[in-house]
Amino acid sequence: MTDADSNADPPENDGQQFDRLPATADERVVPGRPTREEVVQWWDQRFGVPPETWDGHTFWEKGNGKIWAFAADVVSPIAVEGLGLRILRARQEHWKPSTNAVQRFCRDATENVVVLDGDEAACFARGDDQELPRWDGDWGYVVAAHEIAGDVEPIGVGLYLHGELRSTVPKGRREDLE
Amino acid sequence: MQPLERYASLVDDFDAFRAACERPLPSVVRVNTLKASIERAREALNAEGVAYEATDWHPGVLRLDERGPGTSWPYFHGWLHGQEEVSALPALALDPQPGEVVWDAAAAPGSKTTQLADLMDDEGVLVGNDNNLGRLSALRHNAERLGITNLVVTNQDARNFSFKPFGDRTDDAKRIEAFDKALVDAPCSCEGTIRKNPDALDRWSMTHVESVAGIQKGILRRAIQATKPGGTVVYSTCTFAPEENEAVLDHVLDEGDCEMREWDAPDGFETDPGVTEWDGETYDPSVELAHRVYPHRNDTGGFFCAKLEVTA
Numbered sequence: 001m002t003d004a005d006s007n008a009d010p011p012e013n014d015g016q017q018f019d020r021l022p023a024t025a026d027e028r029v030v031p032g033r034p035t036r037e038e039v040v041q042w043w044d045q046r047f048g049v050p051p052e053t054w055d056g057h058t059f060w061e062k063g064n065g066k067i068w069a070f071a072a073d074v075v076s077p078i079a080v081e082g083l084g085l086r087i088l089r090a091r092q093e094h095w096k097p098s099t100n101a102v103q104r105f106c107r108d109a110t111e112n113v114v115v116l117d118g119d120e121a122a123c124f125a126r127g128d129d130q131e132l133p134r135w136d137g138d139w140g141y142v143v144a145a146h147e148i149a150g151d152v153e154p155i156g157v158g159l160y161l162h163g164e165l166r167s168t169v170p171k172g173r174r175e176d177l178e
Numbered sequence: 179m180q181p182l183e184r185y186a187s188l189v190d191d192f193d194a195f196r197a198a199c200e201r202p203l204p205s206v207v208r209v210n211t212l213k214a215s216i217e218r219a220r221e222a223l224n225a226e227g228v229a230y231e232a233t234d235w236h237p238g239v240l241r242l243d244e245r246g247p248g249t250s251w252p253y254f255h256g257w258l259h260g261q262e263e264v265s266a267l268p269a270l271a272l273d274p275q276p277g278e279v280v281w282d283a284a285a286a287p288g289s290k291t292t293q294l295a296d297l298m299d300d301e302g303v304l305v306g307n308d309n310n311l312g313r314l315s316a317l318r319h320n321a322e323r324l325g326i327t328n329l330v331v332t333n334q335d336a337r338n339f340s341f342k343p344f345g346d347r348t349d350d351a352k353r354i355e356a357f358d359k360a361l362v363d364a365p366c367s368c369e370g371t372i373r374k375n376p377d378a379l380d381r382w383s384m385t386h387v388e389s390v391a392g393i394q395k396g397i398l399r400r401a402i403q404a405t406k407p408g409g410t411v412v413y414s415t416c417t418f419a420p421e422e423n424e425a426v427l428d429h430v431l432d433e434g435d436c437e438m439r440e441w442d443a444p445d446g447f448e449t450d451p452g453v454t455e456w457d458g459e460t461y462d463p464s465v466e467l468a469h470r471v472y473p474h475r476n477d478t479g480g481f482f483c484a485k486l487e488v489t490a
């Protein structure tokens with residue numbers, strides 16, 4: 001018996017490259033790595049994003065728990081600077097979606113969407129936290145949205161806790177839109 | 179302005195050219211149709227009272243009455259991207275299709291990359307490369323704001339671009355070993371940006387023109403090698419110097435693996451043909467098919483754009 005691999009430590013996530021997510025838990029090799037199935041289910045359960053939304057995308061991990069969606073497929077692993085859009089921070093108790101993913105993929109979200117009025121939306125885009133007692137949905141990460149040009153459009157990711165809506169719009173995306 | 183005097187013999191109505199170079203440039207935005215239709219983006223601008231006028235040649239390229247697109251809801255949503263009007267030409271010339279494998283060799287900060295992604299409908303593989311890591315972070319920021327998901331970002335010297343990260347010379351079915359199309363929006367002496375950056379010519383020198391021409395030849399040569407036979411390569415700069423434009427084309431045409439192709443600029447956009455003689459040199463006659471854009475013709479920045487087909 002000279003199977004070296006069976007004695008080696010389990011493979012670890014390598015922050016310098018992108019690795020394709022395993023389809024399901026049976027195919028998981030790197031401990032702790034989320035599966036494609038889990039990611040698709042998470043968006044569906046948390047925001048009601050239909051699973052078929054992701055049919056054309058592959059999912060990748062680079063950096064600890066940073067999950068990316070890419071519109072095609074390439075070799076795995078791949079050592080490049082960027083691969084599609086960073087959609088999610090996993091490997092933590094509460095997974096956190098990215099502002100850019102919510103803007104792109106949560107237009108048809110049906111769950112945990114907080115629709116803001118004009119002043120509330122401006123406050124959110126500035127990166128400011130606000131009291132929002134009227135929300136009686138779940139606590140945790142929500143999609144903040146508003147109405148523009150005839151339709152509801154996601155603005156970004158809010159964190160709703162204790163009657164307060166916190167804005168997680170990253171510094172480089174904040175804007176004063178009053 | 180001084181260096182531009184050397185082009186007096188190339189440009190009709192040089193006084194109008196000179197006067198245009200001294201006027202500031204209007205602020206222009208392009209609608210990102212990956213996130214909103216042109217109609218919806220325009221409706222949102224109207225609702226916010228942002229005044230604009232569509233260009234004569236493209237309903238999604240809008241000239242704003244006031245400077246700076248930064249602060250409006252449609253911009254925040256990634257429906258708009260600030261991009262100089264002339265800079266929209268090369269992606270139209272390349273005409274990438276959904277599903278193709280496309281290289282943007284000198285991509286940062288990504289005005290043209292993001293336009294290529296839009297034209298590809300965010301499908302296929304778009305490789306955005308730049309050798310400057312700082313500028314690459316601006317490219318990533320722009321691409322993410324616009325919701326692009328088909329972009330692979332690489333940090334290589336385009337002159338020796340390697341497909342190694344993409345699994346070349348392996349038997350992996352997902353490997354990439356060549357591109358269908360490539361854009362070389364080359365580093366240049368930037369003479370044509372004088373309207374945007376009045377100090378653009380402060381450090382102009384013939385030595386710089388010559389050294390940057392060497393880099394341009396290296397990048398364009400690699401783009402031609404890395405593109406499949408029958409594929410398209412577009413070469414563009416924002417400068418007037420024939421040393422950086424027609425002479426660079428002449429250099430790669432001479433190596434024999436590509437040919438110039440005709441491309442019509444959009445209706446309503448006026449350009450001048452490439453020059454075949456300059457400063458005692460003569461160039462391959464087909465470089466006439468390239469487009470020179472002078473600032474006084476369409477009230478834009480200066481530009482150069484040529485379309486090549488790879489033959490071997």
Ligand SMILES: C[S@@+](CC[C@H](N)C(=O)[O-])C[C@H]1O[C@@H](n2cnc3c(N)ncnc32)[C@H](O)[C@@H]1O
Pocket residue numbers: 265283284285286287288289290291307308309310313334335336337363364365366393397
């Ligand atoms: C004209 S700018 C590109 C503008 C960009 N295409 C856009 O539309 O936003 C030229 C770029 O070439 C890059 N560059 C210069 N030398 C290079 C090389 N050898 N390999 C790759 N990129 C290079 C510069 O860092 C710069 O970002």
